[in-house]
Amino acid sequence: TTSGSSFAADNKAIPVTMQVTTQPIAQASTSLLHVRLAQGAPVYTTAISLTNLGQGTLHLQDAKTSGAPWLTATPYTGGGLIPDGVSLAFNAKTLAPGTVKDSVTFTSNAAAYAGVLGDTTSLTVQVELEVVAAGPPVVDFQGVQDNATFVPGDPVAPGDIAVVKGQQLSTKDFVQAGAPPIPTTLSDTQVLFNGQPVPLFYTLYSQIAFQVPTDAPTGTALVQVKRQDGQVSNIVSVDVASRAPRILVGPGSYGVITNQDYSRPMPAGSWTGVATHPAKAGDTLTLWAIGLGATSPYVATGQPAPSSEPLARLTSPPVVAFGGGIGGASATPLFAGLSPTYAGLYQVNVTIPDSAPKGNVYVSLAFGDSTSNSVLIFVQ
Numbered sequence: 001t002t003s004g005s006s007f008a009a010d011n012k013a014i015p016v017t018m019q020v021t022t023q024p025i026a027q028a029s030t031s032l033l034h035v036r037l038a039q040g041a042p043v044y045t046t047a048i049s050l051t052n053l054g055q056g057t058l059h060l061q062d063a064k065t066s067g068a069p070w071l072t073a074t075p076y077t078g079g080g081l082i083p084d085g086v087s088l089a090f091n092a093k094t095l096a097p098g099t100v101k102d103s104v105t106f107t108s109n110a111a112a113y114a115g116v117l118g119d120t121t122s123l124t125v126q127v128e129l130e131v132v133a134a135g136p137p138v139v140d141f142q143g144v145q146d147n148a149t150f151v152p153g154d155p156v157a158p159g160d161i162a163v164v165k166g167q168q169l170s171t172k173d174f175v176q177a178g179a180p181p182i183p184t185t186l187s188d189t190q191v192l193f194n195g196q197p198v199p200l201f202y203t204l205y206s207q208i209a210f211q212v213p214t215d216a217p218t219g220t221a222l223v224q225v226k227r228q229d230g231q232v233s234n235i236v237s238v239d240v241a242s243r244a245p246r247i248l249v250g251p252g253s254y255g256v257i258t259n260q261d262y263s264r265p266m267p268a269g270s271w272t273g274v275a276t277h278p279a280k281a282g283d284t285l286t287l288w289a290i291g292l293g294a295t296s297p298y299v300a301t302g303q304p305a306p307s308s309e310p311l312a313r314l315t316s317p318p319v320v321a322f323g324g325g326i327g328g329a330s331a332t333p334l335f336a337g338l339s340p341t342y343a344g345l346y347q348v349n350v351t352i353p354d355s356a357p358k359g360n361v362y363v364s365l366a367f368g369d370s371t372s373n374s375v376l377i378f379v380q
Contacts, residue, residue, distance in 0.1 A: 049078070
């Protein structure tokens with residue numbers, strides 16, 4: 001109730017309702033999706049997911065657009081740690097420059113939608129497609145990032161696997177390189193690192209994965225994209241450190257880590273369609289990582305790591321931390337180096353110590369000069 005105003009209309013009772021429920025409460029990953037594409041660009045896909053802020057299990061029942069011909073919506077079921085959502089395909093090939101709008105309406109078993117008042121039956125997310133004239137590739141500010149955590153401004157390391165993000169980087173659909181040696185031209189594009197083409201793992205309209213040269217000097221490096229039609233992007237900078245350790249991530253906060261049977265050390269059934277089971281003390285895990293630094297023997301840029309002795313071991317191996325701080329444990333790896341037959345991919349094999357904590361446990365790699373990101377495993 002508001003009162004005390006000399007303007008009578010201000011003095012009134014305002015009804016307030018709080019709904020308490022044990023049912024799911026859905027929240028979309030965005031309230032407005034804006035996509036920018038060039039005329040003639042390949043079909044671009046992205047997703048909107050629904051997170052459950054409530055209780056029970058959230059199930060997406062349907063997701064539909066308002067009918068725009070340039071937008072296609074395909075609902076999908078995640079399961080476990082992967083939320084349900086909708087895959088959206090944007091087709092700008094026949095559109096003139098300008099901005100077109102549509103919307104996606106979700107229906108689910110949610111009792112309510114976060115941020116939406118009154119409507120408990122559906123949620124509508126606005127979608128915009130901005131079409132610009134075709135032109136040269138454009139690299140985003142701080143658009144060169146490692147291929148694990150994708151944090152703008154973080155350094156990369158010699159031999160690292162990194163990405164360039166931007167627009168019109170390739171005019172073709174997704175193309176992926178085969179087994180090493182990795183080519184320096186893929187589809188219709190190149191990445192120039194300090195003026196020299198580097199190996200490419202895959203190319204997309206808005207993202208290219210490449211390998212930082214294994215002999216790259218530390219300091220500031222300059223990166224740009226050059227298409228086969230002669231168009232060249234702006235130049236962006238990235239810091240190169242001697243080591244930039246990153247454990248691969250996904251899904252959620254869990255790491256790309258495997259048990260000896262190639263299952264994932266996560267709660268059983270937590271990832272639909274993927275074999276998962278908890279790890280336990282005495283189990284040996286493989287942590288998959290990038291940016292861990294120099295090896296002996298040295299492996300040239302884009303070339304496969306040796307698959308027989310001498311394997312490409314790290315010259316400065318890490319300590320693997322389980323939990324960290326009070327109650328944590330650490331272990332020395334059985335092997336730490338480049339993964340045989342791959343380019344730029346490292347693996348760290350380590351046995352979980354008896355003193356490791358139980359439940360969801362954060363794992364990281366500790367070097368003398370740096371520490372990796374922390375990722376989860378589940379220990380029984």
